[in-house]
Amino acid sequence: MSLTKIKHMVTFSLHAGKDTPEAEAFLKTSAAELAPIPGVEHFEVFHQVSSKNEFDYGFSMVFADQAAYEAYNQHPVHQKYVAERWLKEVSRFQEIDFKLHEALHS
Numbered sequence: 001m002s003l004t005k006i007k008h009m010v011t012f013s014l015h016a017g018k019d020t021p022e023a024e025a026f027l028k029t030s031a032a033e034l035a036p037i038p039g040v041e042h043f044e045v046f047h048q049v050s051s052k053n054e055f056d057y058g059f060s061m062v063f064a065d066q067a068a069y070e071a072y073n074q075h076p077v078h079q080k081y082v083a084e085r086w087l088k089e090v091s092r093f094q095e096i097d098f099k100l101h102e103a104l105h106s
Contacts, residue, residue: 003100004065008072011048011055012093018056026089027057030081034059037075039068055094069097 016022027045035043046058063069072078 003102005099006063006066006069007060007098008063008069009058009060009096009098010093011046011053011058011096012090013054013056014089015091016089023057026085030059030085033077033081033085034061037072037077039063039072055092 014020014023014026016026031043031045034040041062041064042060044060046060048056048058063072
């Protein structure tokens, strides 16, 4: 992974609960809507298995650089998804955005 790439991750839980038909529908719809947005690379959906984490699911994706990440955040599909799905169906979340640590990966 290039030093300019950004790994965007979000862990979350849903109002619908874990392992429910509604949760599965949310995960499938989210992947179908978000993964095709220009600039999104390596979109993945995760199911939490650790008892040390309070969140049930996770999304991960990679962006080539800060500009691609910002374009994703401003993209109309992402904006609509956040307003119509995320804010209504997600009960809590944590967002993490990382770049490779230059001193260790140069």
